[in-house]
Amino acid sequence: KQEVTQIPAALSVPEGENLVLNCSFTDSAIYNLQWFRQDPGKGLTSLLLIQSSQREQTSGRLNASLDKSSGRSTLYIAASQPGDSATYLCAVNSDRGSTLGRLYFGRGTQLTVWP
Amino acid sequence: GEEVAQTPKHLVRGEGQKAKLYCAPIKGHSYVFWYQQVLKNEFKFLISFQNENVFDETGMPKERFSAKCLPNSPCSLEIQATKLEDSAVYFCASSPLRSGDNGYTFGSGTRLTVV
Numbered sequence: 001k002q003e004v005t006q007i008p009a010a011l012s013v014p015e016g017e018n019l020v021l022n023c024s025f026t027d028s029a030i031y032n033l034q035w036f037r038q039d040p041g042k043g044l045t046s047l048l049l050i051q052s053s054q055r056e057q058t059s060g061r062l063n064a065s066l067d068k069s070s071g072r073s074t075l076y077i078a079a080s081q082p083g084d085s086a087t088y089l090c091a092v093n094s095d096r097g098s099t100l101g102r103l104y105f106g107r108g109t110q111l112t113v114w115p
Numbered sequence: 116g117e118e119v120a121q122t123p124k125h126l127v128r129g130e131g132q133k134a135k136l137y138c139a140p141i142k143g144h145s146y147v148f149w150y151q152q153v154l155k156n157e158f159k160f161l162i163s164f165q166n167e168n169v170f171d172e173t174g175m176p177k178e179r180f181s182a183k184c185l186p187n188s189p190c191s192l193e194i195q196a197t198k199l200e201d202s203a204v205y206f207c208a209s210s211p212l213r214s215g216d217n218g219y220t221f222g223s224g225t226r227l228t229v230v
Contacts, residue, residue: 031214036221038156043119043206043223049215087156093215101146101213102171105158 002027004092006106013113019077021109023090028068031095035064035075038087038108047088048075052095080113087111117141119209120189121222128197128229136225137189140209147190148210148219149182153203161205164190165213197229 003026013019023033032051036044048057048064050073056065061078077084087110091103120139128134140147149161160174164184175182179197184190194201204226208219 032216034215034218041223044208044221046218046220049218051216089156089158091158099171099173101148101163101210101215102160102174103148103150103158103215103219104160105150105156108156 002030002092002094002104004090004104004106006088006090006109008109009107010110011112013080013111015081015113015115017080017113019080019111021075021077021088021090021111023073023075023106025071025073025092025104027094027096028071029095030068031093031100033064033066033073033093034091034103035062035073036089036091038089044089077111080111082113082115085112117220119207119220119222121205121207121225122189123225124223126225126227128227130199130229131196134194134197134201134227134229136192136205136227138192138207138209138222139189140207141220144209144211144220146210146213147184148208149190149192150206150208151203152206152224153200158206161192163213170213194227197227199229202227202229 007022035047050066063076087108089108090106147164151159163171204224208221
């Protein structure tokens with residue numbers, strides 16, 4: 001069974017810092033990996049999607065890398081802002097035939113960026 | 116519309132009562148997924164549909180949970196005889212592709228509280 005772990009569980013930083021959020025998964029048979037953001041009381045906002053054949057994806061101040069063979073992904077946030085405060089979730093899409101489409105989520109990293 | 120609409124936003128049920136949750140996927144999205152978020156950030160996959168057909172229900176506690184996606188109607192998730200442990204936020208997601216190559220769009224969730 002796929003297990004997804006996110007480190008750290010919580011992070012509190014001053015504005016302007018560059019951040020690294022880590023995600024690891026136990027089964028390398030993945031189809032793709034997504035990073036989501038969840039604000040309190042809200043749904044999930046998709047940030048970046050990396051296909052299993054890709055190494056990284058970038059969107060604005062966000063960059064996500066994927067090392068499928070070692071079961072790791074990293075989300076980099078450059079020049080953090082208070083508006084980045086949220087919970088960041090990593091989700092892996094299984095490539096195991098009938099379970100394709102099922103996302104396995106980590107427990108998230110709760111980020112607080114203070115002014 | 117370009118959002119997944121979930122209703123109601125909040126639902127309170129006494130233990131043993133029935134609960135019914137609704138999800139309107141984005142038009143043109145053939146795939147619908149239900150997740151349960153219990154405690155903080157622990158997402159559990161429940162069931163997925165391709166149009167009105169179930170294609171993965173291995174996450175569903177079948178004794179009390181059931182789900183449907185009928186043509187021209189919102190999808191529904193029904194819990195018979197709710198228990199305290201069913202208290203959670205239930206999220207629905209839709210996608211045009213099972214693999215999520217274009218990403219999964221999540222609704223804002225229904226918070227079910229069983230008292």
